[in-house]
Amino acid sequence: MRLLTHNMLSCNIKGVTNGFPLAIEATTVETKEVDMNPDFLRHIFPKLEWKAFRDASHSLGVDDLPEQVDPDMLLDEEFLRRFHHALLEVHLEEGVLICPETGRRFPVSKGIPNMLLNEDEV
Amino acid sequence: MKLKQLEASISQLIQFQNPKIELEQYSTGAHIASRMLYMANSSYNDIGGKVVVDLGCGCGTLGVAASLLSADHVIGIDIDAEALDVARVNSEEFEGTIDFIQGNVADCKLKGWKVDTVVMNPPFGTRKKGADMMFLSSACQVLKLFPVGQQSSLSKIKLLYEKDSKIGRSFVSSCNSVHISIMLLRLYQTLSTHREGKFATIVWQLLGLTFYYDAMQTCVQYLSTEIICTYC
């Protein structure tokens, strides 16, 4: 699972009002290179929750994203490269996603988070 | 990528080894899957460079097709771990990068406005009543076509789905990126399972389809040719 996906996932247990963002406990992280598409990065940038994304990148050992961002940065090649890397090349392979409100743990195995809820959670 | 190439690649994917009937696990054939995604890409520009979600991805057929057509980010969601294991292998085979999530489509909401296109071949609700509507409603929720939790949303989809109506039409015009293969595949399914009375069903469903889905016309025409060849 990559961080763009993480940026969309939340804990949807019944009654939870603030299930986003899920905290990450990473055991195994892998990097797989993919071609960079600057147009795509510009398309997705305004839709991202930047703080959640940056915090998540820290949990995966990526520390070179700025705290404050503005759209002008999308003209900077170096920024795009870092952004691309953190968003689309770093994979959480093994670990746990944790609901910020309830502490419910969702295991991630072979890159696939298990978001299935128990009967008493829906 | 050419359509022929796409179809050839898709036909190599591993499919359900022990299909679970209660989850309606049958895969979309390479022929129809490649055409559906090819058209979504070339005629509607909904795949290449987009964020695509495959709901009920099974062994990943539609998601892999989207990935082969240069979607920038593909997410496949399925309830079944065994299917997802196959999907992961399929995706790696094509060096695709698909993020899979094990989850129930009913309660796996995706946050924000990040998804451009949903592709799916959902259950028809033959095993679990309402499963088809649930997928459709979930697709709309993923694409944020209505405010979450709005009661009327489901009835709007029902209208779209079942009958001719103004609301249905205006809804369609706002959701051309829901490539609701459901109609096509439902048709496909109907044909392959109920051989009797097929002609009436086809005509009726085709009329419904062309009415609701101008966008799907090419595919529909294609299908109807195929159907006629196969069954008449």
Ligand SMILES: C[S@@+](CC[C@H](N)C(=O)[O-])C[C@H]1O[C@@H](n2cnc3c(N)ncnc32)[C@H](O)[C@@H]1O
């Ligand atoms: C008709 S198959 C389609 C498989 C694949 N998308 C394809 O086109 O070949 C429907 C898929 O939906 C999955 N499914 C059924 N109910 C589900 C649910 N509630 N949540 C998530 N997936 C579900 C099944 O496991 C199955 O893989």
